[in-house]
Amino acid sequence: MALESWPPSATWAVVALITLYIAARHLSSRKQDPREPPVVPSTVPYIGHLLGMALYGGRYLKEIGIRHRETTPIFTLPVPNSRIYIVTDPSLAAAVQRASKVLSFTPIIPEVTERILGLDKATVEIARKNLDPAPGDEKGFLFDIQQMVYDWLGPGDYLGVLTAAAANQLKAEVADYIGALRTGKVDAKSVDLLEWVRHCVTVATAQYLYGPENPIAKDPTLEKAFWDFDHGLGMLLMNIVPSITASSAYSGRERLVAALADYLEAGHYKTASKIVQERVAIALQHGWTLRATARSELSFLFAGIVNLTTSTFWILLQVFADPELLQTVRSEVEAVLTTEDDGSAQTLALEDLKNKCPVLHAVYRECLRLNSDNNSVRVVKEDTILSERWFLAKDCVVQIAGGVIHADSSIWGSDVDTFDPKRFLAEVKGKERQVHPAAFRAFGGGKTLCPGRHFAMNEILSFVALVVLQFDITGANGGRIEVPRKNDAVLPVHILEPLVPAIVSMRPREGWDGGRDLRLVLKRS
Numbered sequence: 078m079a080l081e082s083w084p085p086s087a088t089w090a091v092v093a094l095i096t097l098y099i100a101a102r103h104l105s106s107r108k109q110d111p112r113e114p115p116v117v118p119s120t121v122p123y124i125g126h127l128l129g130m131a132l133y134g135g136r137y138l139k140e141i142g143i144r145h146r147e148t149t150p151i152f153t154l155p156v157p158n159s160r161i162y163i164v165t166d167p168s169l170a171a172a173v174q175r176a177s178k179v180l181s182f183t184p185i186i187p188e189v190t191e192r193i194l195g196l197d198k199a200t201v202e203i204a205r206k207n208l209d210p211a212p213g214d215e216k217g218f219l220f221d222i223q224q225m226v227y228d229w230l231g232p233g234d235y236l237g238v239l240t241a242a243a244a245n246q247l248k249a250e251v252a253d254y255i256g257a258l259r260t261g262k263v264d265a266k267s268v269d270l271l272e273w274v275r276h277c278v279t280v281a282t283a284q285y286l287y288g289p290e291n292p293i294a295k296d297p298t299l300e301k302a303f304w305d306f307d308h309g310l311g312m313l314l315m316n317i318v319p320s321i322t323a324s325s326a327y328s329g330r331e332r333l334v335a336a337l338a339d340y341l342e343a344g345h346y347k348t349a350s351k352i353v354q355e356r357v358a359i360a361l362q363h364g365w366t367l368r369a370t371a372r373s374e375l376s377f378l379f380a381g382i383v384n385l386t387t388s389t390f391w392i393l394l395q396v397f398a399d400p401e402l403l404q405t406v407r408s409e410v411e412a413v414l415t416t417e418d419d420g421s422a423q424t425l426a427l428e429d430l431k432n433k434c435p436v437l438h439a440v441y442r443e444c445l446r447l448n449s450d451n452n453s454v455r456v457v458k459e460d461t462i463l464s465e466r467w468f469l470a471k472d473c474v475v476q477i478a479g480g481v482i483h484a485d486s487s488i489w490g491s492d493v494d495t496f497d498p499k500r501f502l503a504e505v506k507g508k509e510r511q512v513h514p515a516a517f518r519a520f521g522g523g524k525t526l527c528p529g530r531h532f533a534m535n536e537i538l539s540f541v542a543l544v545v546l547q548f549d550i551t552g553a554n555g556g557r558i559e560v561p562r563k564n565d566a567v568l569p570v571h572i573l574e575p576l577v578p579a580i581v582s583m584r585p586r587e588g589w590d591g592g593r594d595l596r597l598v599l600k601r602s
């Protein structure tokens with residue numbers, strides 16, 4: 078009997094594959110420890126979850142999370158040689174944040190920055206040193222710089238100084254644009270609102286952080302280079318021959334780095350903001366070259382621009398899309414506007430925007446809730462039992478699923494998917510059930526809480542106030558504004574962008590006296 082006649086080889090292959098599949102699925106979904114969180118197997122064994130994330134972006138994890146959050150506050154995704162533990166419950170998220178000694182973000186920083194910023198090996202070696210120093214240990218570069226940035230951007234005098242600088246820079250951008258509209262230099266019947274906000278924020282941020290000699294002021298084509306870099310971040314992170322697979326992000330980054338390096342070497346940082354001067358001083362103390370420091374400064378410029386831009390965009394769009402909301406927000410802002418005795422100027426105190434404009438504030442929070450899907454990531458440094466119950470294995474990864482928590486109807490109510498700033502107003506008045514403090518995740522939490530959060534809020538509220546006071550914005554051709562859906566099929570590295578551009582028409586606001594100066598101050602005197 079010829080061997081190949083029976084059983085037919087095709088059938089054999091199928092049987093072998095199915096057996097292998099079942100075995101692999103079984104093996105890969107086995108718990109390593111009985112206390113390990115429930116395992117969610119993938120359809121394709123081993124690589125299925127990675128494949129899902131690569132194909133469907135953040136939406137993949139988010140959908141799995143939403144499916145399982147009612148049965149378990151944490152679950153395990155098996156991936157090749159490792160596990161990803163996904164936390165979908167705010168109080169367990171808070172437990173992860175508290176366990177910062179064993180569940181730490183810092184081990185990831187050097188590798189992530191090496192990939193995203195293209196740091197050379199020698200600099201990465203410096204960055205790896207003394208990441209989590211014990212008291213009395215020598216402090217590493219990352220430790221020193223984080224400590225300084227958290228300090229300086231925390232509540233205090235410097236926060237006020239930087240806020241005023243940023244707000245006045247944005248005011249100048251807005252004034253330029255209104256000037257161009259009035260003289261007919263630009264026609265604003267169909268403006269891509271996100272592009273417009275991007276331009277204002279990019280130019281203003283480069284200016285208030287890096288001073289008049291900043292590279293973007295010297296070479297405006299670097300503005301596009303910046304956004305090319307931003308949009309290729311996911312591919313740069315994968316790091317597979319980035320000069321080819323992420324070519325425009327790569328060349329955008331390298332152009333910016335070269336310009337920043339020239340700026341630093343020319344000593345222009347001495348005319349920069351105090352916080353940038355201090356960052357450069359710390360890098361030099363730790364033996365960084367100025368050319369390597371340019372890469373670290375690109376990351377700071379990035380942190381100051383990207384999320385601020387996209388959140389401001391959503392806030393403006395939502396406010397102008399709803400005439401009633403627009404009216405409420407305008408009257409809140411106008412109520413804190415004071416006119417000088419001689420009528421020559423009006424003054425807006427930035428502190429009042431924060432404390433006396435509850436609806437504006439609620440819109441800000443709601444836009445961040447709806448559009449931040451990013452996860453907080455931690456590495457398990459040793460085998461750990463979390464909350465006396467869940468076993469987490471060494472070298473695996475824990476992610477707090479921000480997108481899942483922000484879309485949890487048991488936290489936010491049954492209308493969780495719709496834009497409704499009132500849910501935050503109710504919270505202020507104490508009417509609604511209290512939301513767990515770790516449930517609002519736009520700024521991360523625990524050790525990776527954004528150091529720029531106070532500053533970002535100040536800057537966003539002042540930018541929105543400037544636009545609301547001085548512009549009328551409608552849909553293209555004067556129609557209603559349609560709010561596009563967010564694009565959640567990408568790996569979320571920042572606040573999500575719209576799926577399609579929001580095209581609007583912008584005019585100087587009718588009835589607003591543009592002849593008077595609008596002064597921005599911190600506090601009312």
Ligand code: HEM
Pocket residue numbers: 223226377380381382384385388449453454518519520521525526527528529530532533572
């Ligand atoms: C709406 C605006 C913003 C949001 C939603 C936001 C959110 C975040 C989050 C979630 C992180 C933690 C990242 C992680 O876990 O890896 C972070 C880090 C950071 N943010 Fe923000 N951010 C915003 C604006 C800003 C601004 C305006 C600045 C200021 C200049 C800033 C400075 C930073 C810095 C320096 C870090 C890195 C901290 C570190 O070294 O660990 N952010 N931001």
Ligand SMILES: *[C@@H]1O[C@H](CO)[C@@H](O)[C@H](O)[C@H]1NC(C)=O
Pocket residue numbers: 379380383384449450451452518519520521527570571572
């Ligand atoms: C931007 O915001 C997202 C979502 O909240 C966050 O995960 C990310 O780390 C932030 N990025 C920066 C550079 O601040």
Ligand SMILES: CC(=O)N[C@H]1CO[C@H](CO)[C@@H](O)[C@@H]1O
Pocket residue numbers: 189451452453454476568569570571
């Ligand atoms: C899960 C995920 O996409 N996390 C990302 C959140 O954002 C930071 C950068 O801001 C990335 O490094 C993470 O990978």
